[in-house]
Structures are given as C-alpha cells and as structure tokens.
Amino acid sequence: MIPWLTPETSFPPLDTALTQPNGLLAAGGDLSPERLIEAYRCGIFPWFNQGDPILWWSPDPRMVLFPAELKISRSLRKTLKKANYTIRVDSAFKQVMQACAAPRKGHPGTWIHDEMLAAYAALHEMGWAHSIETWIEGELAGGLYGVAQGKMFFGESMFSRTTDASKVAFVHLVRYLERRGFKMIDCQMKTAHLASFGAREISRKEFSLKLKELVNYPERVDKWCVDYESLE
Known part of the structure; x- marks a missing residue:
C-alpha cells in the first residue's frame, strides 16, 4: 500500500517507495505550484x-546527466555546425508542452494531459518551469521543458518534428545550464536516447544527497531570456 496524500500531508520518506513499480511513492494530493515545488525539491515527480x-x-536508480559529461555524436556535431536553426528560450512554453503531449508512434496515449498542462503553465508563469526551443524558418521544430531549482534542472519531456531538432535543443540546454553553474540534470528514467548523451544512473541515495546541496542555492526564479549567440 502507498500513502494517500491530502492537502495537509507531506510526502513520505523516499525509501518507502515501491520497488514494483519502481519508485511509486504516493497517490493523491494536488498539482498546485506549492506541491510541485515541494515535490521537485525532494526528488519526486x-x-x-x-x-x-x-x-x-522517486525511482531507484535515477537517470541523471552531469553537464560536464555531455557527449555529442559526430553526426549531431555536424547538425549543430549547420546553424540553420534558431534557439529560443521560454518563448513558446505552452506550445512545447502541447507538442510533447502529441501522440507518438506506438504510444497513442499521453501523460501530459490538460491537468498537467495547466499545472506546469502556472509554474512557468512563476519562473520555475522553462522551455528550450529549436526554430527552423519561423516554425517550432523541436524542444523540451523542465523545472529549475537552485542549481538543479529537472527534465520532463522533449519532442521533435524534424531530424535532430530536440537533440539540438538539449545540447543548448546543457551548455546554458553549465554556464549558469547548474551541476546536475534529472532525466528520471533510463533510456538509450539519454544514455547516448552521457546520462547515467546513480542510486536514489546519491541523487538525494546531491539534490539537497543543489536546491539550497539562493533561488533565481525568473523567465529565461537569452538569444542564440549566448548559447554558443
């Protein structure tokens, strides 16, 4: 059995999460900004x-990327050098979420439904949630979104409408975060796609220890406004 959250209850300890399904910690509660901020601060999504x-x-192990360990394939480096795209930040957050929610081949459903869209849009308006976007010829071609706290970024989802568009956005996100002193990117669950960028699994205990240090930096809550050149 997992605990049922009420508006008055906090999250249970992470070590009480189930092993099957991996990381299921609690149910109920709400998606208010306060609840979501608390969740990410504790390593919960x-x-x-x-x-x-x-x-x-709160799965164990946890997939993370340390910005200094970013790997870029030879083919992606060629794409990055073409520069036939523009990177924008926080200019189309809702559009990015809606694109991430679109049905994908072999996965007709989505967990990014109206309730989630509204919750993260509220976080975005407050300066907690951000989008990195790849634009080609004035059209949104790919991107991703996530939540930032302290020196920690929690990736949520990405999408691509053209080859490598989401990968380009991801590389620029990592570069941007590294310049701002971010030390770790939460990738949640293991995938071959994320592993190809250098992401790796660490134990939940190690993740929690690093997280406690990184989220306790002085908060810088604002919308990100950078141009393409500053991401080079």
Whole structure:
C-alpha cells in the first residue's frame, strides 16, 4: 500500500517507495505550484494518466546527466555546425508542452494531459518551469521543458518534428545550464536516447544527497531570456 496524500500531508520518506513499480511513492494530493515545488525539491515527480489519481514517483536508480559529461555524436556535431536553426528560450512554453503531449508512434496515449498542462503553465508563469526551443524558418521544430531549482534542472519531456531538432535543443540546454553553474540534470528514467548523451544512473541515495546541496542555492526564479549567440 502507498500513502494517500491530502492537502495537509507531506510526502513520505523516499525509501518507502515501491520497488514494483519502481519508485511509486504516493497517490493523491494536488498539482498546485506549492506541491510541485515541494515535490521537485525532494526528488519526486508526478506521472499519471488522465482520469487516474495523481501518482508521485522517486525511482531507484535515477537517470541523471552531469553537464560536464555531455557527449555529442559526430553526426549531431555536424547538425549543430549547420546553424540553420534558431534557439529560443521560454518563448513558446505552452506550445512545447502541447507538442510533447502529441501522440507518438506506438504510444497513442499521453501523460501530459490538460491537468498537467495547466499545472506546469502556472509554474512557468512563476519562473520555475522553462522551455528550450529549436526554430527552423519561423516554425517550432523541436524542444523540451523542465523545472529549475537552485542549481538543479529537472527534465520532463522533449519532442521533435524534424531530424535532430530536440537533440539540438538539449545540447543548448546543457551548455546554458553549465554556464549558469547548474551541476546536475534529472532525466528520471533510463533510456538509450539519454544514455547516448552521457546520462547515467546513480542510486536514489546519491541523487538525494546531491539534490539537497543543489536546491539550497539562493533561488533565481525568473523567465529565461537569452538569444542564440549566448548559447554558443
């Protein structure tokens, strides 16, 4: 059994999360900005289907990327050098989320439903959630979004409408975060795609220890406004 959260209850200890399914910690509660900020600060994220109760997760191990360990393939380096794209930040947050929510081949459903869209849009307006976008000929071609706290970035989802568009956005995100002194990017669950960038798994205990240090930096909560050149 997992605990049911009420508006008055806090999250249970991470070590009480289930092993099957991996990391399921609690259910219920709400998606208010205060609850989401608390969740990320503790290393917890929501993931649930529309119509189901809110489910909260903290998997073990945890997939992370340390910016200094970023790997860029030879083919992607060629794409990055073409510079036939423009990188924008926080200029189309809702569009990025909606694109991430679109059905994908082999996955007709989505966990990014209206409730999640509204919750993260609120975080974005408050300066906590951000989008990195790849634009080609004036069209949004790919991008990703996530949540920033202290010197920690929590990646949520990405999409691509043209080859490498999301990868280009991801590389620029990592470069941008590294310049701002961010030390770790949460990738949540292991995928071959993220591993190809240098992401790796660490234990939940190690993740929690690093997280406590990184989120306790003085807060810099604002919308990100940078141009393409500053991401070079």
